[in-house]
Amino acid sequence: MSVASSEPLQQSLPLGFVRGEPVIDKPEDLYIPPDALELILESFSGPMDLLLYLIRRQKLDIVDLPILPITKQYMTYVDMMKELKLELAADYLVMAAMLAEIKSRMLLPRPAAIEDEELDPRAELVRRLQEYEAIRQGAQHLDALPQIGRDEFVAHAHTDAQEHVQTVLPEVALAELALAFAQALAHAELQHHHQVHREKLSTRARMSRILDLLQSKQRLAFHELFETAEGRQGVVVSFLAILELVKEALIDVVQIDAYSAIHIAVANRTTGAYAEAST
Amino acid sequence: MQKHQLKQVIEALLFVAEQPLTESQLAEQVESQQITKKQIRDVLDELQRDYQERGVQLRKVASGYRFQTRAELGDIISNLWQEKPTKYSQALLETLALIAYRQPITRGDIEEIRGVSVSSQIMKTLQERGWIKVVGQREVPGRPQLYATTPEFLDYFSLQDLAELPDIPEPPSQVKDAGQSTQITAATATETE
Amino acid sequence: MQKHQLKQVIEALLFVAEQPLTESQLAEQVESQQITKKQIRDVLDELQRDYQERGVQLRKVASGYRFQTRAELGDIISNLWQEKPTKYSQALLETLALIAYRQPITRGDIEEIRGVSVSSQIMKTLQERGWIKVVGQREVPGRPQLYATTPEFLDYFSLQDLAELPDIPEPPSQVKDAGQSTQITAATATETE
Numbered sequence: 069m070s071v072a073s074s075e076p077l078q079q080s081l082p083l084g085f086v087r088g089e090p091v092i093d094k095p096e097d098l099y100i101p102p103d104a105l106e107l108i109l110e111s112f113s114g115p116m117d118l119l120l121y122l123i124r125r126q127k128l129d130i131v132d133l134p135i136l137p138i139t140k141q142y143m144t145y146v147d148m149m150k151e152l153k154l155e156l157a158a159d160y161l162v163m164a165a166m167l168a169e170i171k172s173r174m175l176l177p178r179p180a181a182i183e184d185e186e187l188d189p190r191a192e193l194v195r196r197l198q199e200y201e202a203i204r205q206g207a208q209h210l211d212a213l214p215q216i217g218r219d220e221f222v223a224h225a226h227t228d229a230q231e232h233v234q235t236v237l238p239e240v241a242l243a244e245l246a247l248a249f250a251q252a253l254a255h256a257e258l259q260h261h262h263q264v265h266r267e268k269l270s271t272r273a274r275m276s277r278i279l280d281l282l283q284s285k286q287r288l289a290f291h292e293l294f295e296t297a298e299g300r301q302g303v304v305v306s307f308l309a310i311l312e313l314v315k316e317a318l319i320d321v322v323q324i325d326a327y328s329a330i331h332i333a334v335a336n337r338t339t340g341a342y343a344e345a346s347t
Numbered sequence: 348m349q350k351h352q353l354k355q356v357i358e359a360l361l362f363v364a365e366q367p368l369t370e371s372q373l374a375e376q377v378e379s380q381q382i383t384k385k386q387i388r389d390v391l392d393e394l395q396r397d398y399q400e401r402g403v404q405l406r407k408v409a410s411g412y413r414f415q416t417r418a419e420l421g422d423i424i425s426n427l428w429q430e431k432p433t434k435y436s437q438a439l440l441e442t443l444a445l446i447a448y449r450q451p452i453t454r455g456d457i458e459e460i461r462g463v464s465v466s467s468q469i470m471k472t473l474q475e476r477g478w479i480k481v482v483g484q485r486e487v488p489g490r491p492q493l494y495a496t497t498p499e500f501l502d503y504f505s506l507q508d509l510a511e512l513p514d515i516p517e518p519p520s521q522v523k524d525a526g527q528s529t530q531i532t533a534a535t536a537t538e539t540e
Numbered sequence: 541m542q543k544h545q546l547k548q549v550i551e552a553l554l555f556v557a558e559q560p561l562t563e564s565q566l567a568e569q570v571e572s573q574q575i576t577k578k579q580i581r582d583v584l585d586e587l588q589r590d591y592q593e594r595g596v597q598l599r600k601v602a603s604g605y606r607f608q609t610r611a612e613l614g615d616i617i618s619n620l621w622q623e624k625p626t627k628y629s630q631a632l633l634e635t636l637a638l639i640a641y642r643q644p645i646t647r648g649d650i651e652e653i654r655g656v657s658v659s660s661q662i663m664k665t666l667q668e669r670g671w672i673k674v675v676g677q678r679e680v681p682g683r684p685q686l687y688a689t690t691p692e693f694l695d696y697f698s699l700q701d702l703a704e705l706p707d708i709p710e711p712p713s714q715v716k717d718a719g720q721s722t723q724i725t726a727a728t729a730t731e732t733e
Contacts (some may be wrong), residue, residue, distance in 0.1 A: 113654070114655045218618065219614035229556065
């Protein structure tokens with residue numbers, strides 16, 4: 069995760085602990101390498117974090133914030149950061165200015181009449197500190213919650229079920245097909261060339277069947293194309309289909325001698341004279 | 348580590364590992380705990396028994412142990428990945444309609460009527476679906492293939508023969524031939540516009 | 541479908557689904573079998589009991605049910621991967637906490653409380669992880685975007701809803717925002733003000 073690398077690590081790196089409180093003050097009598105101090109100062113996630121740390125360290129009451137000592141200490145840290153030429157976020161200076169302003173307003177004598185809590189110059193800062201403290205707590209809660217990939221892992225089993233997935237083929241309704249045909253003709257504005265009738269369709273279907281039969285056999289005896297079971301109408305349809313196939317030069321009708329059996333065969337390409345213009 | 352916990356660990360590891368795990372790999376994961384291979388094998392045996400009748404089972408495959416779903420559940424489980432049925436494009440429907448109503452017909456004929464080229468994909472789809480087939484070639488230069496519909500096409504639309512295809516509303520300019528339409532009883536509700 | 545088989549199917553589905561599955565989603569998977577939601581819920585309850593003491597457990601999180609490993613096994617299991625799990629920065633956690641506990645909230649609100657400008661990188665990371673999203677705009681000049689957390693955020697922390705987040709003090713209201721509600725519920729996530 070890129071955050072870890074792009075954001076400075078904010079975990080405190082105290083010099084040590086005294087009664088459970090991290091010591092990150094620069095003790096007067098102890099030399100701290102500038103590098104270490106830098107790490108400490110960089111570990112604050114912002115001015116509110118620093119301010120809250122100073123208050124907590126001295127067990128001060130946020131609500132009755134002693135603004136003078138806090139401001140003084142805050143400035144000491146900011147000066148240290150400047151001294152170490154840390155890339156001091158402007159936010160720290162904004163806070164410094166705010167503290168200075170509150171301090172000066174606290175020093176001004178106020179008429180007793182309008183002295184109430186609402187007008188305490190510290191009120192806004194106190195509110196923000198309380199809310200920030202609550203949020204810090206929320207952040208700790210989040211960090212402590214079990215996290216997927218850190219504490220808990222999603223369980224998976226192998227399956228070959230994907231092999232059972234069937235390709236679902238689109239459905240088509242008959243009416244859709246008829247509509248599509250009408251649309252195709254309408255688009256082409258060729259309606260008058262494509263008269264479709266029931267009779268004609270039977271003929272065209274028979275044409276397909278005859279061609280299909282000729283796929284497997286080179287030649288078919290004429291009588292093979294007629295089925296008596298179909299009755300007179302079937303004979304007519306077959307005959308019309310043969311005529312149409314001949315007309316479209318798709319088949320040849322062959323008779324070797326007079327009175328010999330008539331055969332039909334796939335049209336010889338040399339004799340094919342199909343006219344595209346027939347439509 | 349107690350046996351109870353070892354079993355939990357091995358079970359959890361098998362459920363989160365991307366690949367099957369061998370006994371050695373499992374032993375490695377818990378190595379700091381001084382577990383023998385024998386203990387691991389015992390736990391695996393026990394887990395196999397525990398899951399005998401469950402929806403997932405512990406199976407040994409070539410590269411190790413893994414949990415996998417019961418074979419007989421494949422059909423039902425595959426619903427998870429089942430795609431929603433799609434719809435055919437207008438181009439495909441028109442192509443199919445032209446083949447149905449005007450067969451036998453070449454691709455060139457279809458293109459001429461539709462005024463656009465017919466994609467090979469459409470012809471392939473229709474052939475794979477078993478609805479159309481080549482029934483011959485037209486004996487003109489290039490010998491274009493002639494397409495027709497198949498019995499499967501009729502079956503799909505519950506037709507006995509092509510004559511049962513719905514009649515198409517006739518163009519306004521056409522003079523209706525009363526004698527030819529006497530047999531038509533099916534609804535001819537489709538409209539061109 | 542017999543109850544025994546229904547249980548196997550649901551168990552298997554939960555182990556192979558990419559995402560947690562809700563009762564409705566499970567019902568949909570077995571819909572052809574005419575199973576009631578009540579039956580599904582009973583099976584889920586039973587499965588939760590069955591796995592109580594196992595290495596993996598059936599947990600209900602914001603977007604459904606899923607099997608996941610016991611929290612206390614985290615250390616051993618994370619050994620499976622070379623990479624250490626991401627450690628989130630204090631700044632990111634504070635930003636996420638603000639959005640989770642005080643949603644819907646603007647970037648300006650976050651900056652005011654944290655006292656620092658919010659890095660775009662953090663907002664981007666949170667959005668890429670799918671943990672936060674824009675749910676509206678506050679109707680003030682500039683119409684700043686309001687952020688809220690998502691079900692994925694809850695899933696990540698194995699929570700069912702925001703009410704399960706550990707409590708923190710309510711925001712002090714003496715200076716402003718006196719009317720702001722402090723109730724955190726899942727419903728706030730969809731509020732757009």
